[in-house]
Amino acid sequence: MIRKQKDKQDQLLTTASGIPVGDNQNSLTAGERGPVLIQDYHMMEKLAHFNRERIPERIVHAKGSGAYGHLTVKHDISKYTCAKLFDEINKKTECFVRFSTVGGEQGSADAERDPRGFAVKLYTEEGNWDLVGNNTPIFFIRDGVKFPDFIHTQKRCPMRHVKDPNMMWDFWSLSPESLHQVTILFSDRGIPATYRHMNGYGSHTFSMINDKGKRVWCKFHFKTNQGIMNLSANQAERMKGEDPDHAQRDLFDAIERGEYPSWRFCIQVMSEEQAEKVEFNPFDLTKVWSHKMWPLIDVGVLELNRNPVNYFAEVEQSAFSPSDVVPGIGFSPDKMLQARIMSYPDAQRYRLGTNYQQLDVNRPRCPYENYQRDGQMSQGFGGDQPNYDPNSIQGTPKENREYNEPALDIGHAIVDRYDHRKGNDDFTQAGDLYRLMTDDEQQRLVENIVNSLKNANKVIQERQIVHFYNADHEYGERIAKHLKLTLPKKQGVKTT
Template sequence: MSEETVLTGASGAPVADNQNSRSAGPRGPLLLDDFHLLEKLAHFNRENIPERRVHAKGSAAYGTFTVTRDITQYSCAKLFSDVGKQTQVLLRFSTVGGERGSADTERDPRGFAIKFYTEEGNWDIVGNNTPVFFIRDPLKFPDFIHTQKRHPHSNLKSAQMMWDFWSHSPEATHQVTVLFSDRGIPDGYRFMHGFGSHTFSLISADGERHWVKWHFKSLQGIRNLAPAEAVRLAGTDPDYAQRDLFAAIERGEYPKWRACVQIMSEAQAQAHHENPFDVTKTWSQKEYPLVEVGVLELSRNPLNYFAEVEQAAFAPSNVVPGVGLSPDKMLQGRVFAYADAHRYRIGTNHQQLPVNAPRSPVHTYQRDGAMALGSNGGSAPNYEPNSYSNTPKQAPRYAEPALPLSGAAARWNQREDTDYYSHAGALFRLMSDAQKALLINNIAGAMAGVSSEVVQRQLQHFYKADPAYGEGVAAALGVMLG
């Protein structure tokens, strides 16, 4: 038997674990000393020039967020300070896996990224039109996206790559079920919901933290495309969603979404029966009902696509006082990866571009770099601490409350939680017979040409979610469930 080939990093050092990021305890935040994770994400961000590595094709519009309910007991963020208060926003929609020239009607999650231009700085929620995601550890993100792109040999999309990865990733079963359901191809961008997907936080003036999930409910209702119609539009009008959004706003038909949160206290999170920071799972709306916060409305198209859409940079690291992050491992990986991608794709000073520039004053000691705009700090000091009274100083009053951590630093096995299937099964059982049939047919069509080994492995995931699910896909494929 030939000797096993050992996986290494770019410097040649062997990799002991390529499945789990280092974290403080099984549920704790990730550690900056995880050089393998940082190398994978940093290299992945630099694989394409200059197109976005994911979410490459997008559409965007400007509008407002209007507060409709007082949530100041949960957040001290000034944008929530008064009912009726409005904040300017930019909302960018996108497909995830396709290139800039790809069709708007492909089966793919849709990006739903919001930039709030608040008086305390820019706050970004970088989400999707699905409440969950395929993976829950950012170490696997480059691997996953490679399977959604093109095969390195044929340069063609490969169903074998996609299903091979998913069949080895049982935690993806929930999102796969969403993707191949009737909601897998929205009828444009106006007729779909948006989600923050990750767990975020709100922080009150008293320093109390609550965990939250953001939901943006389309007030236009939900409309989806049948697979055959999606294929027809891909050939006749590949910019269908862009055209629909742009034309609707030009006609004065301004799309709206109702912004809501689910709220969980830190004590509730400690006692929760599942990891509340696992992005492959949802929170029960019976236990944590939706609380309306405001309304998003889009009312103005960008004047220049390149300047205001292609150069727009969204990153979950953009937070303001009163809102925050969580120990969600995928979110923490994105905090690094998104900002790093923008530094590479647009430039070190991408925040100075008009579409990304805060509407509030900026006082920083960052200097130089490509495309440094304005006076570049003029003659003011470029270091801190310093001896000058009129220079920016840190403000401890904005510090977040301490987040208790526990656990030894290690590469904790993300799959010790083996409940990959209950959420996917519950979703399947909620579907009507027609929706189940469409889901099964969509999956069977997408698995054409996939090896029998991968098919059988994937069928076991569907069966464990619900026996009727696995048996239905097997029957549609004309194979025996092994």
């Protein structure tokens, strides 16, 4: 519940050590497009504290389902990447995939209106590659410093311990960058019917590097071969009562029957030169890349064909970290990705223990050597070898600079906290998506939003309506009519 402060000045936001916070909306970056600097302690403290707020289930994606399978390469993309898993046609790489809801607890229903996690662990010959995404190509925010705040709005009110629409819509109405994802969430695709009948996306912008050191930017897509199927709002309400675990049951039973689900694995590729000239920030997680300008390139097929035999050991203890990329795959200045690179492995060390990579489901299938020793759940890795580097002992692990990525030129960047909304259009793509929908799809979108937004305070409703109106006049007017609201004469809203 959001309480209004009467006749009081706003309190000063500080760190846990009492140090005043000058900017809680923008991370500290080298240049307007990043990357994020590790010296941004405020962001680090927020994310590290956030990772430790719940014991023992995951903070997000707590309820999930998983299965094993393989990725089979069908097309040559060696001109883009030197990653060895792509170096032969028909090459198969073992994988483990975990699907999940985002906001609910372990006992929550599978039919909630919520994004779905789509995390893929590929056990390659050069280490594990974790592609940790969702069933949507975008997200609600574009800066990781806001992630704990956003997830708090999707969880329970800290006083009443119930979900509170005021928290959710208050944040969204003050964060117009969320509008594109909100439009997807309340559309017909907001509640996937099963995990098998939805797409998956890496969502972030990543990089690919070929054997000549040439870098391109890329996005990863998994397109379901089962077809898209979704639940209506009424169907979802009924399903939550009849079978709250329906998605888990469906995935497991389909694999047991030999009906192995599969997805087309595709990429979009953008050159560094194109990224410099494109009118929007290509590293912005709230934006999609036009398929007309950057068409999907087929790579292979992902198939799931083996169920876990112990849910806790293999699904609950599976750990995914966007920091795990293999040679030939790299990061980008995407601010959300940069935050997740640090935050996810930190969460796994807290939740599972220091040596979570030694658990069988997370263990690389290729040889691996390092100088990490001891800690919770250590399996005695390393034997009598030294636990330091450099050392003069022959046969110990040594670095190989051939695996270094080529330098990334970010120009003469000035380190500052850049307003991520300045120069960003948060409305056009959401409006484009609305206008692509049929009349029936638009009607259901409006009804879904109204049924949720009507539970929020009127001042929040009025603030949020402006965002819908700015995306498309009809979009905003239809929602306003249902809520019996009058649109202000002058559109626009001040956000912080």
